[in-house]
Amino acid sequence: MTTIVWLRRDLRLRDQPALQAAVQRGEPIVPLFIDSSAEEGSSARGGASRWWLHASLESLDSQLRRLGSRLILRQGPALATLLQLITEVNASAVVWNRCYEPTLIKRDQSIKAAVKAAGCEASSYNGALLREPWEVRNGSGNPYRVFTPYWRACLAQGEVAKPLGAPSKLSAPASWPKSLALEQLGLKPLIPWDQGLAARWSPGEPGAHKLLTRFTTQRVAGYIQERDFPALDATSSLSPHLAFGEVSPRQIWHAFTAPKAALKPGASGGGAAAFLRQIGWREFAYHLLFHYPQTVQEPLRPEFSAFPWEPQPGALRRWQRGQTGYPIIDAGIRELWTTGTMHNRVRMLVGSFLVKDLLIPWQEGAAWFWDTLVDADLANNTLGWQWVAGCGADAAPYFRIFNPVTQGEKFDATGAYVRRWVPELARLPNKWIQQPFAAPDAVLQQAGVVLGSTYPRAIVDHSVARDKALLAYHRMPKSKDKDSDTGLAT
Ligand SMILES: Cc1cc2nc3c(=O)[nH]c(=O)nc-3n(C[C@H](O)[C@H](O)[C@H](O)COP(=O)(O)OP(=O)(O)OC[C@H]3O[C@@H](n4cnc5c(N)ncnc54)[C@H](O)[C@@H]3O)c2cc1C
Structure with missing residues (x-):
């Protein structure tokens, strides 16, 4: 029997709850990425993100290979692809980290039910947020619509769980299932407009951690004074790495030793607090998207x-x-x-x-x-x-x-x-x-x-x-x- 780790917006090995859950099951692991963009509606990636995805998958595969594993690439509707692979590799379970885009929530719920109905376990985890969107509610039990009380409520929930480590080895199946070559996903542009992107970015988990270290050691002190000036390279540049899950907010949170009091709204907690407050805005954005999914297209007011x-x-x-x-x-x-x-x-x-x-x-x-x-x-x-x-x-x-x-x-x-x-x-x-x-x-x-x-x-x-x-x-x-x-x- 094997365990399939279905990777989506969590392209990393460290602090990877689904991967850790698979390791703990003790079976050979099959890491899988499915390009299912045709069924993803408003969540299907645009041109620049597809460029990033190509490079990020390449990076993830080479990291997996260092642990004795590899990334299996498939293309097509997610459920049919999963059911096919479950049979091919005799999987006992499929594990993944949750996505919060409205079309993906719906799809993943039906996938979970269908995988279980096919006699395979299916479990999902939080690998993308400090707090699940449904864990933070106001006094009347409703979702928040204003940032400051939302963030205060998040902070009042106590310390954020420590990030998980990376596995040192991944058990491989006796034989690997077929995989598409990365080029076959057609993620890179046909007309080469991407030189500027390649010059600016290093997609992948190692690139993310380089930027996080650069920020905590060289940028954080000047963040408050300099972050609004576009000619300065004064912010973290972590946003694409966060969007692809190459670094987790828990890792970012614990990269700082800011005492919680310094994070309270209004407190002068310095650069770390101001920066973590921006991570708070990201959390708030997911909270709103989850509770008001219509806002992707319609005004909330x-x-x-x-x-x-x-x-x-x-x-x-x-x-x-x-x-x-x-x-x-x-x-x-x-x-x-x-x-x-x-x-x-x-x-x-x-x-x-x-x-x-x-x-x-x-x-x-x-x-x-x-x-x-x-x-x-x-x-x-x-x-x-x-x-x-x-x-x-x-x-x-x-x-x-x-x-x-x-x-x-x-x-x-x-x-x-x-x-x-x-x-x-x-x-x-x-x-x-x-x-x-x-x-x-x-x-x-x-x-x-x-x-x-x-x-x-x-x-x-x-x-x-x-x-x-x-x-x-x-x-x-x-x-x-x-x-x-x-x-x-x-
Ligand atoms: C019209 C508009 C569209 C935007 N679209 C996106 C988008 O598609 N993706 C995206 O990640 N950000 C978006 N932002 C938010 C913000 O501009 C970027 O997150 C930020 O510029 C990324 O640079 P950084 O990583 O250096 O940010 P830093 O200042 O270093 O902040 C650290 C992290 O906090 C989060 N963050 C920072 N500002 C915001 C914010 N205002 N709202 C939510 N999270 C925030 C990001 O994850 C960011 O990486 C948008 C902002 C505006 C005004």
Whole structure:
């Protein structure tokens, strides 16, 4: 008999509850990855994530081989593939770590029932979160809709379980079942647009731990002061590694020795506390996704369903290409296109610009991010977009509209970020780098900028667009729901 470990968004060996459960069963282990994207609906990975997945699976396979094991790759509907393999390897059990995306929860529940009905054990574990979404409830037994009380309740639940170690050896079956070659999954792009991604990232568990160590030893002290400045490499860059489960939040939690008191909301707990609070936002995003699964497509605040969005394919395309004429916005989009990531502060600005300056539905932005981010994560992406659109329970109020020029001047005062990603503006002086459309002709000429030719004219006048957005907002029927905690922007 064997035990199948079905790997999904948990591509690591350390702190791997499903793998540990398999080891404890004492049978030969068959590690399995199924590319079942055709049945995953809104959870199916976009282009940049598929690039990451390819490299991550490669890394996981080589780690497994060092332990005397290997990764079996299959493609197709998950249930049929599992049932087939159960027969092939005479499996007594299938174990996996839980996913929380609504389509996957439904699918996995029916898979668990069907595997058991086929006479095989099936067990799932928490390998992705500090707390299960259903473990944290408010005084009335309901899910939270505001971050600060949610996080306080999480912290009040006591110490987070210590991460599990890695197995030193994995027992192999007498003969290995057939596996597809990694290339056969077709995860890598056909047209090679991925050089920038390859230059920026090292997918896989070893890459994740390198970044975690770099953060705890070199970045954490400056995190609070520097994390909002996109030209600085001041944050952890762990998000894609978390999205693929190459590092667990429990490992991150225990990488710091911050006393719990320092983590309390309002306490000045330093960089570690501020950073772990961001991990708390990730937990909160999963809590919301689990309890309000409709929010992947629909606003949590129902009144926003009546918002007069203005879908404009031409403007959307200019935004997607980093051709809006607002340098901080274009820099963010171009950073995303080249590296598969975008700084958090700039994600907020770029998102706000799409939904408030252009009045384009937030779902369009979420879909673009989904396809282009290497850290695309349904919970975090949904929370982020509902936050910028003001339609989430715990969101920036709609009437708070970021000004892309003053935000650029505040967080990229020297224009270093813009100069890097929008090189055609690099010779503009600091005073005009965030607003070339307002620069005197002589300044533009000297910097070699021809508006409408070397760099686009502004797609909208921000102050006019702002008034229009506010008018649309004020005309919208309002609900009495007062949930809000704008801490994401702080
Ligand atoms: C419109 C929008 C869309 C977003 N889409 C995603 C997404 O698809 N995937 C994703 O991982 N993050 C998303 N974020 C959140 C955030 O921008 C990224 O997590 C962060 O920039 C990743 O960089 P880092 O790992 O260096 O973050 P750090 O500052 O080092 O934070 C550490 C970890 O905390 C978590 N975290 C940080 N900020 C947030 C946040 N605001 N919400 C939830 N978790 C957070 C992430 O897992 C991150 O890796 C989005 C934000 C916005 C505004």
